[in-house]
Amino acid sequence: MLVMNLLKQHCLVSAFSKYCVAAFLQKCSTSSIQNYCLSNRRYPLLENVTVQHSPLKILYCYFSTQGIHCWNCGVTVSNLFCNNCNSLQKVNEKNNYFELLGLNITYDLKLAELAKKYRQLQSVLHPDKFSNKTTEEKNISAEYSSLINKAYSTLNNPINRGLYLLKLKGNVGGEEMVQMDSTFLMEIMEKNEEVEATFDSEKINELYKVNKETINSLIGNLSKAFNEDDIAAAREILTKLKYYSSIDTKIKQMKEKLGSTD
Numbered sequence: 001m002l003v004m005n006l007l008k009q010h011c012l013v014s015a016f017s018k019y020c021v022a023a024f025l026q027k028c029s030t031s032s033i034q035n036y037c038l039s040n041r042r043y044p045l046l047e048n049v050t051v052q053h054s055p056l057k058i059l060y061c062y063f064s065t066q067g068i069h070c071w072n073c074g075v076t077v078s079n080l081f082c083n084n085c086n087s088l089q090k091v092n093e094k095n096n097y098f099e100l101l102g103l104n105i106t107y108d109l110k111l112a113e114l115a116k117k118y119r120q121l122q123s124v125l126h127p128d129k130f131s132n133k134t135t136e137e138k139n140i141s142a143e144y145s146s147l148i149n150k151a152y153s154t155l156n157n158p159i160n161r162g163l164y165l166l167k168l169k170g171n172v173g174g175e176e177m178v179q180m181d182s183t184f185l186m187e188i189m190e191k192n193e194e195v196e197a198t199f200d201s202e203k204i205n206e207l208y209k210v211n212k213e214t215i216n217s218l219i220g221n222l223s224k225a226f227n228e229d230d231i232a233a234a235r236e237i238l239t240k241l242k243y244y245s246s247i248d249t250k251i252k253q254m255k256e257k258l259g260s261t262d
């Protein structure tokens, strides 16, 4: 159980370079593991590990599958930080947003987990942490940090996450949405007009609630479509979601105008 927790935390690091991780356990005290993690910036994300069943010593061993070398000293690297010179490694451009954040590639992300991984990474990569480092490392940290921000905001939004996943799944013209039929478009137009003509707080709150329910139900359908690998359905649902999301924005603006805080 303990090993699994440590490995789970470590996956965040390993996902960056797609290296295999193996952990070897030997006898050692809890505090020395933590000291080791703290003094070796190579395992920064293990700082907060609580080891309940001592004595254990953890050594990590990485096996390169891609033969990536440290930009600074040239040794084979297997982590965010070089094991030899401790330099922050460059962004692996082959990694997608899910991999960057150490998450499985799926529409059904747990947002709390996404936020946790994002915070963990930013706590290590934020340019503030590199104020005493070389210009090269400062630049890498700035690039990494902004990429992690972009990855987080994309995956945290149900529509943008869907669009991004479509693109990953090789959908040609991922951003290009489906042409909806006139019945649907008419329905959307009527809903927009209804919002524009509503000047009553209670009514606008009701419209907000109904529209939110539609959005949530579409998100449920989208998850199902992705799980079934039904790309055509996912594209159509995403198109609908964009329309309902724009109504949601309009309703929120109207709520603000009417001073409705519900």
Ligand SMILES: [Zn+2]
Binding pocket: 070, 071, 072, 073, 074, 075, 082, 083, 084, 085, 086, 087
């Ligand atoms: Zn190095």
